[in-house]
Amino acid sequence: MRIRLLYLLAGLFVFLSCETKEKNEKSMNDLEKNPLLAEWDTPFGVPPFDKIKSEDYLPALKKGVEEKRADIDAIVNNKEKPTFKNTIVALELSGKTLSKIMGPFFAVRGANTDSILDGTAKIMAPEFSKLGDDVRMNPNLFKRVDAVYKEKDQLDLSAEDLKLLEETHKQFIRAGVNLSEEKQQKLRKINTRLATLSQEFGDHLLNETNDFELYVTDKKDLGNASPALLAVAAKEAKKRGHDKGWSFTLHRPSINPFLQASPNPVLRKKIFNGYAMRGNNNNENDNKKILEEMASLRLQAARLKGYKNHAAYILSDNMAETPENVYKFMDQLWTPALNRAKRERALLAKKMKSEGETKAFEASDWRYYVEKIRKEKYNFNEEETRPYFEVTAVRDGVFMLAGKLFGLQFKELKNVPTWHKDQQVFEVLEADGKHLGVVYLDYFARSSKRGGAWMNELRAQSNVDQFVTPVVTTNFNFPPATVEMPSLLSFTQAQTFFHEFGHALHGLLSNVKYESLSGTNVPRDFVEFPSQVMENWMSEPEVLRLYAKHYKTGKVIPDALIKKMNEANDFNEGFRTVEYMAAAYLDMAWHTIQDTTLQESNAFEKKAMDKIGLINEIIPRYRSTYFSHIFSGGYSAGYYSYLWSEVLDADAFQAFKESGDIFNQAIAKKYRKMISQGGTKKGMDLYKEFRGREPKIDALIEKRGLK
Ligand SMILES: [Zn+2]
Structure with missing residues (x-):
């Protein structure tokens, strides 16, 4: 995953203690001493994290917003005729302080947050949303942008200048600058509300993930868990106040190896359900109401802008262009993937039965029996490879x-x-x-x-x-x-x-x-x-x-182990594709709704999954109530992107393979040229420059075994 600043705006958590408020107010008074606003006298001008305190961010961000607004006013009030330089470039360069401190703020907020940063985020999320609307719905600013845009063919601009002009203009249109005052008011309200809701969603999810604990005291419930996993789980148990035993959490590095290792189906089910029910427990961290409202608000916003739904709005600015194209793309892979997963299910259920287990094979059993089969069929245990990584x-x-x-x-x-x-x-x-x-x-x-x-x-x-x-x-x-x-x-x-x-x-x-x-x-x-x-x-x-060298012996990973590992990894590919695609379909379902009345989250999800024929033994990689990519991460109507991008990456890697040298310098040079151009050209144009043709889906189908 990759987080853009603006996406992260939506992904903030909510908390504001009294202490935070006092601290924040105090530091408003000494802006001069604020290290965020000073010159950064560090190697390569990186942020002085050793000097920055959490309470420095709020006053600095506010100052940054103020400056950005002043910069915008200066562009609008410029008496000179609008030009590319005094309008488009000036807009691009506006708000220098804000862009400088947003980087460290969102980085620290994501990777090392505390209650002060949480409080700052809560205050700033609606401020950022309002700032965005105030800039992109500013009719006088748009008049200038539009005047330059209309002359674009006479301006003798470089390709990159032209792209900047087109992108800038498009952003205003997409934000609704041409809408009536009344519609704009509605949009602003929706945007602010969405910013707050998406913050709460992420906040609830973090709480639900941190709150859960599976405490195990009997070693035999841990099966063949690796010493590394046991060490981490024992440390976690101590942290949670137990003097012995092992604690497992809903963080993937804890839950996944547990599900692979534990022979106890009751415990597996307990932790699996803990994971699958996050945000769905009808407690103070429930996310159903939040996401139901978000889906409805997004549809309302899309309609105001003249799109039939949120997905149509989002996709019009992406390579895929329309929801129909996304569905067409996914539908050609879904059935082969599902069939493959069904074959895997049959093998796993048979394995379980052969071990004398009489209960029905369930979703929480999947990973355990995959590991068993891998071990038997390929003589491979994932833990064997860990020491090499x-x-x-x-x-x-x-x-x-x-x-x-x-x-x-x-x-x-x-x-x-x-x-x-x-x-x-x-x-x-x-x-x-x-x-x-x-x-x-x-x-x-x-x-x-x-x-x-x-x-x-x-x-x-x-x-x-x-x-x-x-x-x-x-x-x-x-x-x-x-x-x-x-x-x-x-x-x-x-x-x-x-x-x-x-x-x-x-x-x-x-x-x-x-x-x-x-x-x-x-x-x-x-x-x-x-x-x-x-x-x-x-x-x-x-x-x-x-x-891949062994951490104790320094020995290179043996070829036989590589071979086993690659074969064994291939074994569960149906499952991986299906759980991912189910989530991608779920995302599309939420964002192609045609009705603004609130959907009931669980019923809606079930219907969407029944429609594609998802089997009970697999749940979507993200269920609605913890689907942070789409409800707090900026990937709404975009979760399909990973698979879409995989068409490109599989086909691109094929170019190296075909040449007989996976480090082929000529191809690497072309590849570097492609990605060094960022967003200055359309994605497909960049790709065609690199590969000399459009990407083919064949390499992906081959890689995922979906023939
Ligand atoms: Zn990524």
Whole structure:
């Protein structure tokens, strides 16, 4: 996943203690001393995290909003005739302070939040929403933008200037600048309400995830759980006040290995249901009412803007263009995927029965029996590979790959301030030693960090008056190291490392003029392409041999284990495709509704899943009440993007494969050229420049075994 600033605006959590309020008020008085507003005298101008305190953000953000408004007023009140420079570029460069501090704010908010930052987010979410509306619904500002736009063919603009002009103009139209005053008022209300609701959704989800605990005292309920998992679970139990035993949580690195290992179906069901019912427990953290209202409000907003539904509105600005195209794309893969999952189900149920279990095979049993079959059929146990994926070994693998493909070098920076002691920071250099940018790595799960993995930009690349180098962060929820054990990653977690680093490279390799078109500022169904493509290299034997080394012995992962691992991973591909696609269909269902009356969340979800024939033994990867991508993460009508991007990444990787050299320098150069152009061209045009043709779906079908 990759988070854009504006998307994150919606993903904030709610809390404001009295203490916070006092602190915030106090610091309003000393803006001069606020480190966020001062010159950043640090290596490469990175944020001075060692000096910034949580209470500094609110006054600095408010100051930033004020400045942005003043900049906008100056553009509007300019007596000169509107020009590309005094209007479009001026708008692009407006609000410098705000863009400077939004980067660190959202990064820290996502990765290391506290009650003060929560409070700040609660205050600022509606402010940001209002600021956005005030800029993009400003009729006088639009008059100037429109005047330049109408002359665009006579202005002799470069391709990138023209793209900036078109994108700027489009944003005003999409925000509803041409609507009547009355409709605009309605839209503003809806936008503010949506900002608040989406914050509450994320807040509830974090609470529900943190609140749950499965406490186990009998070792035999843990089956063949790895020592690494046991160490983390024992530490968690201590943290939760038990003097012995193991605690498991709903964080994926805890629940998934438990479901794979525990022979106790009752406990499996308990933790599985804990996960699947998050936000659906009719308590103070329930998300049903919130998401029902959000779906209705999004439809209302889309209608006001003249679209038939929210998906039609969102997709008109993406590669897919229409909901019909998304459905057409997914429908051709769904049935083969479902059939494959049904074959897997039959095998798993048979396995369970053969072990003398008489109960019905259920969703909570799936992972356990997958591991059993993997072990028997392929003699493979996921825990066997963990010792080869120690977190720093994987990091070195990622660095080596970037070196082999693009000649990049990485130098650790020890003198750079971080927001958490566990973080590492690296300078990224070109082959010839030229400085390219800075990357932060924040590896481990903790309660102050949101779930999942993501990348964000502390500073985006641009080149208007001078070249501004990018500073990016990647964030993970890997198992923390314990006294006994370093952080050992599962195959999937190692894959996630490569994925997020692909986003980081997209930001780091950017070479454009304008920030709003740079790096990862591309359509959402293109943005997962540069990240997912990295996953292809991750499991290639040639690449594994470079980095997958045993943390104790330093021995390279044996070829036989690689072979077993790849075969065994292939085994559950039907399940993986189906659980993902079910969520993508669910997202589309919520955002193609035609009726603004509130839907009943559980009934709606069931109907949508029945319609595609989803089997009971698989639930969507995200159910509605914890579908943070779409209700608090900015991926509404966009969850399909991962699969859409996979068409591109599978086809792109095929280009390397076909050449007989997965590090082919000529192709890597072309690839780099493509992603360095950010959003300055249409996604399909960029791809065609790279591959010489449109992407074909064949490589994806082959990879996922969906023939
Ligand atoms: Zn991603």
